[in-house]
Amino acid sequence: MINKPSPHALQELLPPLTVNEAITESARCIMCFDAPCTHACPTHIDIPKFIKKISTGNLLGSARTILESNLLGATCARVCPVQELCEGACVLGSEHKPIAIGRLQRHAMDNLKGNKIDIFHPANSTGKKVAVVGAGPAGLSCAGELAKLGHSVTLYEKRELGGGLSTYGIIVLREPIEVALTEVAMIQRLGVRIEIGKEIGIDPTVADLQENFHAVFIAIGLGHTRALEIPGEEYVLDGLEYIERSKLEPSQLRVGRNVIVIGAGNTAIDCATLARRLGAERVTMIYRRTEKEMTAYPHEYDFVKREGVTFRFLVQPTKVHHENGGVKALECVRMTLGDPDCSGRPFPKPVPGATMLLRADQIVKAIGQNKTSLISTLNLKTEGGFIHINSDFETSSPGIFAGGDCIRARGSASTVMAVQDGKLAARSIHQRLVNHG
Numbered sequence: 311m312i313n314k315p316s317p318h319a320l321q322e323l324l325p326p327l328t329v330n331e332a333i334t335e336s337a338r339c340i341m342c343f344d345a346p347c348t349h350a351c352p353t354h355i356d357i358p359k360f361i362k363k364i365s366t367g368n369l370l371g372s373a374r375t376i377l378e379s380n381l382l383g384a385t386c387a388r389v390c391p392v393q394e395l396c397e398g399a400c401v402l403g404s405e406h407k408p409i410a411i412g413r414l415q416r417h418a419m420d421n422l423k424g425n426k427i428d429i430f431h432p433a434n435s436t437g438k439k440v441a442v443v444g445a446g447p448a449g450l451s452c453a454g455e456l457a458k459l460g461h462s463v464t465l466y467e468k469r470e471l472g473g474g475l476s477t478y479g480i481i482v483l484r485e486p487i488e489v490a491l492t493e494v495a496m497i498q499r500l501g502v503r504i505e506i507g508k509e510i511g512i513d514p515t516v517a518d519l520q521e522n523f524h525a526v527f528i529a530i531g532l533g534h535t536r537a538l539e540i541p542g543e544e545y546v547l548d549g550l551e552y553i554e555r556s557k558l559e560p561s562q563l564r565v566g567r568n569v570i571v572i573g574a575g576n577t578a579i580d581c582a583t584l585a586r587r588l589g590a591e592r593v594t595m596i597y598r599r600t601e602k603e604m605t606a607y608p609h610e611y612d613f614v615k616r617e618g619v620t621f622r623f624l625v626q627p628t629k630v631h632h633e634n635g636g637v638k639a640l641e642c643v644r645m646t647l648g649d650p651d652c653s654g655r656p657f658p659k660p661v662p663g664a665t666m667l668l669r670a671d672q673i674v675k676a677i678g679q680n681k682t683s684l685i686s687t688l689n690l691k692t693e694g695g696f697i698h699i700n701s702d703f704e705t706s707s708p709g710i711f712a713g714g715d716c717i718r719a720r721g722s723a724s725t726v727m728a729v730q731d732g733k734l735a736a737r738s739i740h741q742r743l744v745n746h747g
């Protein structure tokens with residue numbers, strides 16, 4: 311095991327733009343009318359407008375334009391899959407390089423942080439009280455937007471730190487923890503009261519919140535990593551905990567020399583990247599389907615291959631071999647693809663007798679998260695285990711709204727989508743409180 315990683319191993323992947331680089335890059339933008347990048351951004355930031363302001367040196371105005379549409383602009387600038395969203399829609403991308411929208415957004419937001427400036431201030435009170443459950447991107451966005459409108463917001467968070475997966479789950483290479491915590495502090499300065507270490511469910515329950523608040527917004531994300539249900543699973547590390555430790559206690563993270571990561575989604579890619587960056591000599595990702603069915607973004611797949619991670623497709627783990635408390639190998643079976651299942655992807659089936667033993671001294675699983683158990687206790691209409699909402703983000707129980715990963719029954723979950731849910735839900739809640747008292 312390697313337990314003294316280099317302090318430089320987990321630095322942010324992309325360095326910040328210098329002032330000159332930002333001005334040069336912003337000058338490339340052709341300021342499209344009805345810009346496709348703005349349509350492609352889930353929060354519809356007026357991208358040409360914020361870029362124009364960078365080109366004229368108005369960084370404060372640029373940050374204001376970003377924050378008007380997206381209160382978590384600093385996080386999104388770092389974690390958005392821009393190739394699939396704003397930059398993927400840039401008209402310059404067809405013949406030249408697309409504008410580096412994410413890095414320009416980060417430039418404007420970092421300037422704000424460096425100068426400790428608040429763009430928005432608490433509004434006059436409307437006398438209405440809203441409870442928000444979960445201080446991840448969806449909850450923070452909803453709470454901040456409601457506070458901007460003068461509502462009194464209490465945000466309940468079960469962990470010790472706010473920020474949700476931006477704080478605990480997104481690797482430092484993409485987003486240092488301080489960026490998420492700075493956003494939490496900004497939401498607090500808007501007047502939102504955050505009750506940390508308060509898990510909603512038993513005391514108080516959501517019903518208690520309903521009695522004491524005019525509206526409730528639920529943004530509890532997803533639950534723990536799914537179980538593999540194979541012998542020896544107790545020797546397999548949980549990918550989310552692996553990442554969390556790398557963020558909160560990097561000196562305590564022990565990385566194997568020969569690591570297997572089970573799964574082929576974005577979380578699995580992050581775990582494999584961490585292992586490589588922290589010194590693992592060999593990192594192999596194994597997946598029971600093929601390259602074509604992987605859920606990771608294509609640019610992430612290319613990235614992790616460049617990091618030196620190798621892949622084994624059509625392989626399913628069946629047993630962990632261990633000795634003296636340590637992992638020795640992962641027994642697997644070869645798979646073949648059958649007819650499509652309910653996800654629309656071909657269903658993998660084991661090839662009888664085609665077993666293999668893959669040597670490893672550390673195994674990490676990243677095979678997706680379960681829904682949180684709170685959902686099943688709420689008596690709300692659900693869809694595939696996710697909370698069902700209408701077009702106003704209201705659940706089957708009037709006055710209870712929901713957003714973020716806990717409602718995302720279809721499509722891939724992302725921070726920027728959660729931020730947009732929070733913003734739209736806040737607008738619906740505001741309308742309800744203003745029109746119906």
Ligand SMILES: Cc1cc2nc3c(=O)[nH]c(=O)nc-3n(C[C@H](O)[C@H](O)[C@H](O)COP(=O)(O)OP(=O)(O)OC[C@H]3O[C@@H](n4cnc5c(N)ncnc54)[C@H](O)[C@@H]3O)c2cc1C
Pocket residue numbers: 389390391443444445446447448449466467468469472473474475476479480481484508509510511529530531532550553576577580682684713714715716723724725726728
């Ligand atoms: C490893 C990993 C990497 C990712 N990387 C990216 C990326 O690079 N780019 C990207 O766009 N997206 C990424 N995502 C997805 C993104 O992080 C999520 O879509 C986003 O965080 C969802 O926001 P949320 O507010 O719905 O949920 P979360 O961020 O999960 O926040 C939910 C919050 O609710 C709290 N909570 C839960 N239950 C209760 C309760 N009963 N009482 C009180 N509080 C409660 C939780 O502690 C948590 O703070 C990644 C996800 C993972 C797992």
Ligand code: SF4
Pocket residue numbers: 350351352353354355357380386387390392395396397411412415726
């Ligand atoms: S929020 Fe994300 S998708 Fe929208 S402009 Fe910024 S980086 Fe692009």
